[in-house]
Amino acid sequence: MQVTIDARGLACPQPVIMAKKAIEENEQINVVVDNDMAVENIRRLAVKMACGFSVTEKEGGIREIALVRTGATSQTPIDSEAIAAEISCAVVAGKETGPLVVVLSDNHMGRGDDVLGDILIRGFVHTLLQLKPLPDTIICYNAGVKLAVKDSAVLDDLQQLAKDGVDILVCGTCVNYFEVGDQVAAGHISNMYDIAETMAGAGRLLRP
C-alpha cells in the first residue's frame, strides 16, 4: 500500500522525521512538502536508507517526493543517529525565516561624519539591488524619508527596487514633519501601525 505523508507547513526537522518513520514501516511512500530544506533532508535520508528518490514540482512551491525502499534496506539496521546527524535545519536565506526588512532610519549610514555617511548610504541603497534575494520591505522613517523624495541621490535605486517588487514604506509623520509630503517619489506613504507590524513580523531586520 502506498502511504502519503502531508508535511506541508511543518518546521524542520518534522518532515524528515515523519518521512523516516513512514519509510521504515512501508515499502513506498509519498511525502508532500513546501520547502527546499525538507526536500534536501529527505534526499539525504533516501541516500542513507538506500531508497529510490524522486521529486515532482507542484504548483505553489509544493514538492511531492516519492521514496521507494529497495530490497537490501529491509535487512539493514537503520542507524538513526547517523541519519539525525545528516538532518540540517540550517537557516536558508529567504522565505523560511520570514521577510527581510531593511530599515532606513537616517539619510546617512553610521555616525561620525555626515559627508562620509552620505556616501555610504548611497552605496548601501544601490547595493541592495544586487542582494539575492531582494529585501521584502524597506521602511524609511525619520531622516530616512529624505532618501525617497525628489532629488534624492538614491531615488533611482529605490524606484528600481519598487519595480522589482520591494514594498517601500515611507513614514507619513516624518514626511509631514520635514514638509516633503508632496515630494515622495518612491514607495508609498505609510503609518506607524504598518511600520511597527512589518518590523515585528520581520525574519531579519537590516539597519545600515
Added chain:
Amino acid sequence: MEEQRYVVFLFPSVSYALKAEKILKVARIAHKLIPVPRHISSDCGVCVRITEDKQQDVERELLGKVEWDKVLLL
C-alpha cells in the same frame, strides 16, 4: 530595449571621487556615485558611474581639476 552601457571612473581616494562629483553636479552631467564593483576591486571604495556616451564630456570637465586612476566599462 537595449541595455544601458555604463563606464566608471576610478579615483585614488574617496575625496577625489567627491570632488569629481561636485564638478559634475555643477556641469549638470548625469552621474552616480556607487561602490566600486566587486569584480573590479575588493577595496571598499566608491567610483563615479556615468553612461558610456558621457565619457568624453566627463574627462573634459575633470581634466586639470581632479585626477583619476582609470575609466572602465561596466
